[in-house]
Amino acid sequence: MLNRTDLRGKVPSAAELRATLPRAEIDVDAALHQVRPVVEAVRDRGVEAVLEYTEKFDRVRPSTVRVPAEALAKALEELAPEVRAALEESIARARKVHADQRREDVTTQVTEGGTVTERWVPVERVGLYAPGGLAVYPSSVVMNVVPAQEAGVGSLVLCTPPQAEFGGSPHPTTLAAAALLGVDEVWAVGGAQAVALLAYGGTDTDGGELVPVDLVTGPGNIYLTAAKRMLRGLIGIDSEAGPTEIAILADETADAGHVAADLISQAEHDTLAASVLVTTSPELADAVDVELAARVKATKHSERVTTALQGKQSGTVLVSTVDDGLRVVDAYAAEHLEIQTANAREVAARVRNAGAVFVGPYAPVSLGDYCAGSNHVLPTGGFARHSSGLSVQSFLRGIHVIDYSEQALREVSGKVVALANAEDLPAHGEAVTARFEGEK
Structure with a gap:
């Protein structure tokens, strides 16, 4: 076969x-010409454009982008007991693995009076995507949300496509998974328009603010991937799945x-x-x-x-x-x-x-x-040669904090000046020597 x-x-x-x-x-590049007008329309016209494309692609038009809190609560309440138990076990095991991925701040004493600290700081706001095409993926909600929470991300929004079958609401099992994880902000939007809305933000039909994010994670189809590629830089992305x-x-x-x-x-x-x-x-x-x-x-x-x-x-x-x-x-x-x-x-x-x-x-x-x-959001297309799957580290940024005393700077000042002159950037050296002007 x-x-x-x-x-x-x-x-x-x-x-x-x-x-x-x-x-x-x-060929993601080939999809860019189809995605570009969608992204630009969302940038220029916000939620109105999102809903137009949602109606065109998903054959349904939600009354609001943000899913009401009562819909999340109802989905969890009506979730089949065996599915809830399975999701709870999945969450518990994922938390156990991802909790061990947390990074600790490290301070290195480079010289007496001179230290460099690497601080690990979570991304402030993250948009997580759960597909909803040929299948329903509550497991993808778990795999995106758990490492973000374990990293300490303070603000999460889940995007998942609306379903005509459910009156413009996302699939109830996906909503139930979000509620089980404590995610209370869910947007009923999918595809390229979801990535664009996450990047630009907007105002919902009820006047509520849809706050843009700093990072988007989660798998999707080629059009979602093309939108990620197009908007990378304005937002961070995990990968092109x-x-x-x-x-x-x-x-x-x-x-x-x-x-x-x-x-x-x-x-x-x-x-x-x-x-x-x-x-x-x-x-x-x-x-x-x-x-x-x-x-x-x-x-x-x-x-x-x-x-x-x-x-x-x-x-x-x-x-x-x-x-x-x-x-x-x-x-x-x-x-x-x-x-x-x-x-x-x-x-x-x-x-x-x-x-x-x-x-x-x-x-x-x-x-x-x-x-x-383990996490199931993983690199595809040979990207595993150079990239990793989703983890706590995906939601953290390392920030170097440099703390030098006067004497520590003085001791290395000559080396800084030598390298600055070697690169023909004398003002770099002068920024150091200016601190010691007037000294004998």
Whole structure:
């Protein structure tokens, strides 16, 4: 069922691997021309433009952007008990992991009378985005909100698309997750217009102020990503998220049913989702194809899954050894990487490039999506070669505080002047020597 690439007996370079391996082709630049008028309209006309585009794209026009407090309370009150219990467990585990990511201020004494302190200060106001297209994502609310709260962010607003099915309100499960986390500001707006409104702010239809944010985090479609790219600088962003992806490095010890089920679980997200198997075993690859044929027919979103698995972004890559497989998955730099090999823990310890690594037969990606305690907002499209997933650190800024005494400055003044003159910036040096003018 999966297309195959045979790299047995070959050791391609990193550049060759990046060109060879299956990957979704997403052209964010091409979406910019469609997004630009949306962003500019929101900048110029505020909420009126937001509601016009909401009506056009989401086929519903909320009476206000901000979701009323009673709607949040009602959504939580009516949440199914088993879903509430699952969300509470997800939140508790995420808090446990993210609390250990907190940074402490550090003061370094550079010289007697001279110190540099690195202070970690949370971003003041953050806009968090939870998608609402093909599925509902209360888990994304958890993954965005928990690290922001653990970082100490004082002001949070959640954006999520309105739903015609719910009379212009966002999906109630998403609202319930926000209420459970203590987020009381939710805007019923999605896509590029959501990012623009978060960046520029505005006045709601009831006269309430929609305060702009400093940072926007959370995944979305290509249009939301294009808006992030366009507005980066006015706001900070976490990343430019592309379609979700899973890579599985497996050998003959892997269970074909487990591998197939995990490939399907990611293909369920989107027709552009990538499911890639890297294996040393042609027999396993054959068995996985057999399992896929049976399981895809039985899954709820069979058509979507089939399109994703048969797309150019998905496939099986055959390699000679696990070492070669590691080179392949490091070049691919998957959002999610599963290791289903003998000595999986040792193999996983050698991985350099992945958003998150799932070790062995009992750590499927879906565990990380919901209840592992890790964060599921992760770099896609090979960005894991240089970027990390969402964490407490994403919401903190390091500020250096320099505190030097007169004597400490005097002792190093000659070095400052020498370097300033070497760069032909004499006024830099004079800013130091001016403090000692008139001295013998």
